[in-house]
Amino acid sequence: MVIGAAHVLSHMPTKVERWKDEAYGMEIRDHLERFASEGFQSIPEDERDAWFERFKWWGLYHQRKGQESYFMLRVGTPMGRMTPEQLRTVGEVAREYATGPVDNPEFGEAYADFTTRQSIQLHWIDIEDVPAVFDELESVGLSTMQACGDSWRNIVGSPVAGRDADEHVDVWPIVQNLHDRFKGNDLYTNLPRKWKVAVTGDYRGAGQGDINDLAFEPAVKEVGDESAEGFNVRVGGGLARKEPRFARDIDVFCRPENVPAVAAGLSGLFRDYGDREDRFNARMKFLVDEWGPEKVRSVLQEEYVDYELPTAGEDLRDEYDYNAGRADAPGDYVGVYEQRDGQHFVGLSVLVGRMAAEDVIELADLADAYGSEMIGLTQRQNVIVGDIADEDLSAFLEEPLLEEYSPDPHPFMRGSIACTGTEYCSLSIVETKNRMVRYARWLRDNVAVPEGVEDFHIHLSGCTASCAQPQIADISLRGMKTRKDGDAVEAFDVGLGGGLGENPRFADWIEMRVPADEVPGYIANLLETYEAEREDSESFRSFVAGRDESELADLADPEETSYEDPYLANTKMTWYPYAEDDAMSASPAPTDSNDEPLATDD
Amino acid sequence: MADRILKANAFTTFDLLEGSVEGHGFTEKAPAVLNVRTARRDPDDVTLELELDNVDLDSVPPHADRVTLSSAEARTLATELREAADRIDETNRAGDDGERV
Numbered sequence: 253m254v255i256g257a258a259h260v261l262s263h264m265p266t267k268v269e270r271w272k273d274e275a276y277g278m279e280i281r282d283h284l285e286r287f288a289s290e291g292f293q294s295i296p297e298d299e300r301d302a303w304f305e306r307f308k309w310w311g312l313y314h315q316r317k318g319q320e321s322y323f324m325l326r327v328g329t330p331m332g333r334m335t336p337e338q339l340r341t342v343g344e345v346a347r348e349y350a351t352g353p354v355d356n357p358e359f360g361e362a363y364a365d366f367t368t369r370q371s372i373q374l375h376w377i378d379i380e381d382v383p384a385v386f387d388e389l390e391s392v393g394l395s396t397m398q399a400c401g402d403s404w405r406n407i408v409g410s411p412v413a414g415r416d417a418d419e420h421v422d423v424w425p426i427v428q429n430l431h432d433r434f435k436g437n438d439l440y441t442n443l444p445r446k447w448k449v450a451v452t453g454d455y456r457g458a459g460q461g462d463i464n465d466l467a468f469e470p471a472v473k474e475v476g477d478e479s480a481e482g483f484n485v486r487v488g489g490g491l492a493r494k495e496p497r498f499a500r501d502i503d504v505f506c507r508p509e510n511v512p513a514v515a516a517g518l519s520g521l522f523r524d525y526g527d528r529e530d531r532f533n534a535r536m537k538f539l540v541d542e543w544g545p546e547k548v549r550s551v552l553q554e555e556y557v558d559y560e561l562p563t564a565g566e567d568l569r570d571e572y573d574y575n576a577g578r579a580d581a582p583g584d585y586v587g588v589y590e591q592r593d594g595q596h597f598v599g600l601s602v603l604v605g606r607m608a609a610e611d612v613i614e615l616a617d618l619a620d621a622y623g624s625e626m627i628g629l630t631q632r633q634n635v636i637v638g639d640i641a642d643e644d645l646s647a648f649l650e651e652p653l654l655e656e657y658s659p660d661p662h663p664f665m666r667g668s669i670a671c672t673g674t675e676y677c678s679l680s681i682v683e684t685k686n687r688m689v690r691y692a693r694w695l696r697d698n699v700a701v702p703e704g705v706e707d708f709h710i711h712l713s714g715c716t717a718s719c720a721q722p723q724i725a726d727i728s729l730r731g732m733k734t735r736k737d738g739d740a741v742e743a744f745d746v747g748l749g750g751g752l753g754e755n756p757r758f759a760d761w762i763e764m765r766v767p768a769d770e771v772p773g774y775i776a777n778l779l780e781t782y783e784a785e786r787e788d789s790e791s792f793r794s795f796v797a798g799r800d801e802s803e804l805a806d807l808a809d810p811e812e813t814s815y816e817d818p819y820l821a822n823t824k825m826t827w828y829p830y831a832e833d834d835a836m837s838a839s840p841a842p843t844d845s846n847d848e849p850l851a852t853d854d
Numbered sequence: 855m856a857d858r859i860l861k862a863n864a865f866t867t868f869d870l871l872e873g874s875v876e877g878h879g880f881t882e883k884a885p886a887v888l889n890v891r892t893a894r895r896d897p898d899d900v901t902l903e904l905e906l907d908n909v910d911l912d913s914v915p916p917h918a919d920r921v922t923l924s925s926a927e928a929r930t931l932a933t934e935l936r937e938a939a940d941r942i943d944e945t946n947r948a949g950d951d952g953e954r955v
Contacts (some may be wrong), residue, residue, distance in 0.1 A: 266894050267894060268894075315865075420862045493861060494857065494858065494859070494860070494861045530894065531894060532894075615923075674864075676862055679863040679864050679865070680863070680864060681862065681863060681864050681866075681869060715861075715862060715863035715864065716858070716861040716862055716863060717863060731862075732862060732869065732870075733869045733870040734870065735870065735885075740870055745858070747857075760855060761856065761857045761858070761909075762855055762909075763909065764858075764885075764907045764908075764909045764910070765870075765885055765907065787892070801855050804855075805855065805909070811938065824864055
């Protein structure tokens, strides 16, 4: 039995639920186009909260205080997979439309962000430009639909599925099927909250299913004499709200052909039973907390699927190495790898996932020139170029652009992830991306890399919303405030030893409120202790796991160094942290499509 | 170490206050988060929540404290806070006057 969406909306409890009931989903497009043609000020002031919430369904987030009238636009690319033509279009759209009143000192006038869910984010988008942006994106098969909002989000997984020489099931056709089926599908348009799905077919665990609402994980099931390849199903993972959960095993094996039915069943179950009365409690992880995996399985079986669900098969988790903190394998896709067909895919490191628009275009052209048919965005905010022929590989690796976006970067330039931060985000309390860039450079220039360490994962998040996945890194940094020399300054809580893999583990939180300018010194001291005290080639994660709380607290102290932090003051209170006059009162927003201030009644 | 109990983002009322905890035989100081919260759905009360940084505390386990206030109680608290703040301002003004004399 599938219960229609209308059935569960009869209560309309929360404000957001009421807004969604009035208008949501596909129809928002018409309203967006109307507002675009009439200008930002045509959005009635007392309705803006409601409209901004609804716009998310079409991939638009209104930027933070001081940046009124500007939007972040997110493009969802299933499994981060694109063609060079699509990448070029992203670069062109960024160059043309993602420009604001002030340049970013590290990244220039226009840039694209590659996100931890394999999507693309552009900033400073004017609503007047949205129809043109949509047209350009859609002309090459890209879309912002359901990139945000309470619905099926971008499906994540390994972008090299089908090319990877080391995989169990090619999940690309499965993911394409799910994408086509659940994007713009009225039955799943309006869920209680976001719905994040990962489909993993490789031995690396690159889908990072453990932190998703629904995860299909590679597995083998013996049925009689037959050995069936497919997936085990886990539900209710997620990191946000200070309530991290790893997805829980519901003891279901799923053949590839049954993935759509099980996915429809579980997202229908979430739609109908998820908590619409309290958005803080709405995510699937809380329903799994309340019900337990056994009840999720039984309700799925009884109400949402019409075949008998097999019990779980044997998983392949002991082989997972993606972001697993292992000493014997890289935890990302950076580097040169052989494809199934004998060609190569080349993973390029993109520090904090941000690439200048001109570089995006250049990379797309380069990929095209070398005959690549596949660009991949990874969950570690890096980019992959596929299909490089054996005979072209040397020449490709010599391309000047790869000096900046290297397949063989310095370890401290390789493993860093950062969220958007106070540059644009209304939740963050600290500056993030530019600071992480400066941290990485300082570490590269001043700190000896422990022997054998090739990638070292630092995840920097601006608040407890956890968009940079701070709980699953070697070093976790989460924005906070502290007082230093009498002044309130930006700071970080510091966690250690988190990661995914066979036995995922959240970081232990060791330090609180470390002033941002003392974080590099803390990391340097920590790595010195690690190098001195570890046993043989023990990984950092294992080193942390083997120590109790007081030992971890004694590993290192924060320290001022030659590192200088230009963002120590309260960037949340600026209109834009990098503006020459950054006072909120100096903001030109709201502006027209030429970044000129709009006349106001004041 | 335990993670924070309370979330901290740009909507948190105060992410950096000076706090202290006192018990029989111990007093400890620590930075604190203080937040005012109401339910999103038809709120009928106000929650005032406080957490001191657990890494700075030995005497008590990591925790947050909450009190629930009716709208009338919240207004009473707000009034008392405002009056107390006014007294501080008046004292400061008096001090300023004194210096000018």
